[in-house]
Amino acid sequence: MAAKIGDTSAKSGLHVLIAGAGVVGLTIAQGCKRNDIPFTIFERDEDRASRPQGWAVTLHWSLNSLRRTISPELAETISEASVDPSLQKDKGNFLFLNAETGEVRYKVPPSKERFRLNRLRLLNHLSTGLDIQWSKSIVSYEDLPDGNIKVHFRDGSSATGSMLVGCDGNNSKVRQRLIMDEQKSNLTTLPIKCTGVVRHFTPDEGVEPRSLDPLLFMGLQPKTSNYLWYSVQDVYTESDGRLSFDALVMISWPVKDEEKDAIPPTKRLCVANMKERAKGFYGTFKRIVDGIPDDSESVTSLTLADFPVLDWESNHNVTLAGDAAHAMTMYRGEGANHGILDAALLVDQLAEVQNGELSQAAAIEAYEKEMKVRGAEAVLKSRQACLEGHCWELINDDCPLIGGRWPPATA
Template sequence: MVIGADGNNSVVRKHLLPEAYKLNLSPVNLVDVARHFTPEQAAPIRAIDPLLFQGLHPEIANYLWYSIQLVERRGEGCHSEDSCGKVASMKRRVDGYSVPLRSIVMDIPDDLPFTTPLRLTDFPCVLWNNSNKQMTLTADSCHTMMMYHGEEANHGILDAALLVDQLKKVHEGSVPLKTAIASYEAEIRPRTHEIVLKSRQAALDAHD
């Protein structure tokens, strides 16, 4: 069998859902910037939270997401003049913020060589043609969600665990493959469809 675990732009999903595989575009746009901190710069920010936090200014309606992550750069971002323009725009948007939130952005180098524009997207889990139970989807491939509810990784781990449980039954000979995949998909769809929509609403609420 084939299991599509190839991410939010899943090629397997495109095969199983040729008419409805595309991600849904959100009105929320972000600019991603990775920057370095000295220990002195990091101390007041880590005092807020050592991992991540969000900040929305109620009067100027600009939104800040800060997180510590181990990342590997992929894809194309904005370079040189385009990147400098986006950094300048970010700095204009935090004029009304107080320190240390303001300093997170204001201390970004003006000549930072690389930024990444992000258009947030999602994909609520739906019914797909699983080729007579010989193909299925899991994790981001079938339920891409925005980060505002903080549950994507949890659901991806649960998907994998439940799918493995079903495949063990097939290997043991206690259930046929068709039954195992049908059981897996019957559980995953309502659970993840709902959380994708909740995450979408949380993103809209955060920017309202």
């Protein structure tokens, strides 16, 4: 007989099944733990080392939401996940530069506080004290006659709870089952492609980019529409006390010709494509790209896509959070921040259910009412930033690529 995990019944009350142990799923789990809400968290990966965990993440207006949701002990030490611990008090500017001349065109208004966090360290930090069920890839779920929900996994096991939260990313299995319309539940492909490489900078190589900003900056070549993104991923102290670091170097470009602008088929050719597109860059930016090893393995190429939130019919025992609910492009750096706010607001509702002040159905409905409106606006604003960010003439004070990153009213 297949194993059953996290079984509960209608009589035992709230039991939250969390699909996905990424930043959002872990924040929900920590919030449940803090509020004594029964939960089980599942992750499709075998462990954290089974695949790369993604690029570093910038948290700004969501920091207060994160801190009030997780335990005080975890909140006090969140800076331990910083890519550069020496910059814990960094408030930061998002510099936007002319990638042809090196001139600063805009300084995006700074946040009151900004943390650039190593994603793996952040995940490990938020995993503290949690019993994550690994290698649990969702195949389907079903509603049970008693009002509970049963989730089936690829390994033949199952789990039963009072509700399921899909935090399983851009291509969410939970979303596909919840919406039940493949065309509507799929991502919307955008006419932008990108390649990102994490490369190492020696102390000498790092002087130029760090003089612009110690953490991140972006730029556009006006004539070619090639966009550059640079962001530090991890910092190391060398034996002489100087700093070396790993940084993400990403180039994205609009698709004007399907053949010429296609993503190359190999990592080596992707790196060559980046260097070709950087030929029109200013010296510093060109050197940042040219320094990528031709045989680099840390190459990720993407056709950009997003998911404008649909107003699906509210389900009394299934909901979505984070990228599963509102996948967005990275051009405003707000995806993780909205996901963390989702987690905080959902936990607020679940705490009322646990205290007997609200029904589960009402809690999900209230959570989704706010999240769908906020998420849809954020997705479309990020899409606009992405598209306009590749057209020099459209980048102005009204462009969301440049606009301030202000917290939503509910944050």
